[in-house]
Amino acid sequence: MNENIRFLNKFANHLADEARKISMSYFKKKIKIHNKNKKYFDPVTDADIGIQKKINTLINKQFPNHSILGEEDSIIKSSEYEWCVDPIDGTKSYIQGVPLWGTLISLSKNNEIILGIADIPALDERYIGHSKLSYKVIKNNKTILRVKKNKKLSESILNTTSPYVFDNKSDQKSFEKLSKKVKSTRLGGDCYSYCLLADGLIDIVVESGLKPWDIRALVPIINNAGGIISTWESKSVSDGGRIIAATNKELFKKSQKILKAKKPSS
Amino acid sequence: MNENIRFLNKFANHLADEARKISMSYFKKKIKIHNKNKKYFDPVTDADIGIQKKINTLINKQFPNHSILGEEDSIIKSSEYEWCVDPIDGTKSYIQGVPLWGTLISLSKNNEIILGIADIPALDERYIGHSKLSYKVIKNNKTILRVKKNKKLSESILNTTSPYVFDNKSDQKSFEKLSKKVKSTRLGGDCYSYCLLADGLIDIVVESGLKPWDIRALVPIINNAGGIISTWESKSVSDGGRIIAATNKELFKKSQKILKAKKPSS
Incomplete structure (x- = not known):
């Protein structure tokens, strides 16, 4: 299992790397924005759609039996493993040039989330949680994450x-x-x-x-x-x-x- | 005058460089936060105070006759020139680790603002306006700024x-x-x-x-x-x-x- 989560984590990081190439290629540049909702503005860009497509293809190739629940496209299968993907969380920030958006990737096994990555490409920061560990990676430096102690x-x-x-x-x-x-x-x-x-x-x-x-x-x-x-x-x-x-x-x-x-x- | 504004701009950029050293040395680290207001939380940190002090000292040395209006400290003189300084605009972002705060420096001559710098240290971006020009400097690359054309x-x-x-x-x-x-x-x-x-x-x-x-x-x-x-x-x-x-x-x-x-x- 430990070996397994190590491999899954490496693979999930590869997904985040690939997503980053796409998101950063459009960031702060002219980009087509579509509206997903008739009632209010719920923007989706070619970057969101391109990332979802890329990630789904990579997962499907590596783990053809795994299920994928994605904001822009899902491939639902009967599987103990389910990936969950938000290609760009914070699309409003993304289209405004504010660097606080991220790509979110998680993996659940029998409905328990065993791995989570929040990649913040424009800040070059990545936050990762799995196997009782939580850490950030900035310019290849790993730092353990720890919450504040205040209770008031x-x-x-x-x-x-x-x-x-x-x-x-x-x-x-x-x-x-x-x-x-x-x-x-x-x-x-x-x-x-x-x-x-x-x-x-x-x-x-x-x-x-x-x-x-x-x-x-x-x-x-x-x-x-x-x-x-x-x-x-x-x-x-x-x-x-x-x-x-x-x-x-x-x-x-x-x-x-x-x-x-x-x-x-x- | 052109020579003059060139010198003033160079000096203002030097102020921003010095401010950046102080703000970045505290960012995302444990920092003392004081409250300036009895009614609500209006935070000020040692970084705000340190930057104001440094900038005021540098201006005073270079231009002993110039007036300074600052968020944390002012030196008001009868002068055609007035500097205006916000050591950290967005102190709430700053203390939360959100990189969207900035140092704001401007110079007015006879009440007309002739120079403005918004330095965003945590993003390594600087925005500058003077002499009919507006540009950003990122990693020593200058790019002219131009607003969108939409009128709706x-x-x-x-x-x-x-x-x-x-x-x-x-x-x-x-x-x-x-x-x-x-x-x-x-x-x-x-x-x-x-x-x-x-x-x-x-x-x-x-x-x-x-x-x-x-x-x-x-x-x-x-x-x-x-x-x-x-x-x-x-x-x-x-x-x-x-x-x-x-x-x-x-x-x-x-x-x-x-x-x-x-x-x-x-």
Whole structure:
């Protein structure tokens, strides 16, 4: 098994390398942007589609029996192994030239996430979690990730990408309530916020309305760094939904209590 | 005069180089954070204070008659020249390990901003505006900056750092109204958003409650790239306030109309 995860990790890193070539070739350049949704702007670029295609082809060739759940294309099979891919998490950042977007790749075995990679190409940073380990790789230097120790909400740094893209107004109001209890709130960041949490720089990330590919890869990165990640309802985040990531159980519970408190009548 | 601005620009770049040494030596490391405000969290770090001190000393030595208006310390003199310095614009990003913060340095002559530098150390990018020129320097490569050509609000990308730090609820609501008219809104970014606007990547930046040091350096960068920057009231941004930066007059006026429309009674 140890040999096996080592091979799988090497392969997943190869996928991230290949994805990086495609994403960086379009970044900050003129790129065609399509809209996936009729109701609101949900951008997808040729980079997203190209990366998904490349990754699916590589997985299919190496592991023809494995299932793939991807934001842009899936190949669902009956298999104990399922890859989950977000070619570009943070497409809005990507098309704006903000370097905080990432490629997310994870592998589940019998529904347990055994490997996660969050690659941040424009910063040349890669965050990896597997086998009880969580580390970042920057210019070939590996550093172990460890969460912060603070347990006070009033001393915490909170992050979310945008309360405006939350599932509903009620979730947004809950976030704003929590935001008033913490020391500092910063908006923007997508998958990078979870990496910063694992790296001991922030305390809490809260989101609402996530998809499986937005979050699965980040689970082993956060858990193995000593953090905790779950839904607002204390369920597995594998299907996405409303997420709380925190550096410890105390902060998780305190945040959850505020987020789930009955909303004001207004 | 041309010789003079060349020398002043060289000197301002030297200030940015010296600031970079200090900011990068603390970035993503344990750093003491102080709170400047009793009512809310307005962080200042040893890096902010160290940079202000260093820059003020260097200016004072080279130009003992020049005035300095700085976020952390000012030396006000009766002079036709005034430097304006934000040691770290985006201190919340800085303490979270998000690389979008910058050092802002500008020089005004008789109240006209003749030179502006926005240095983004963690991305190794520098944006400069003076003498009708606007350019970025990345790894010693100079590239001229030019804004996008789009004039449709419905095709625009809008950015602000955080509607939660706007001057008041009414300004926040105005922003949210504008946000519904554009193609895409991204939060977070501080000074970097204005650089992206000058670089042709986004269309509009709106903020409220800015100070002079948050915005002066960005004026020549945006204007010389073909953009427009003014307050919601069409006044000079030199004293800060409520800001609209846009790639052209049409987008500016359309944004201004929505931001200044009578707010709903709710």
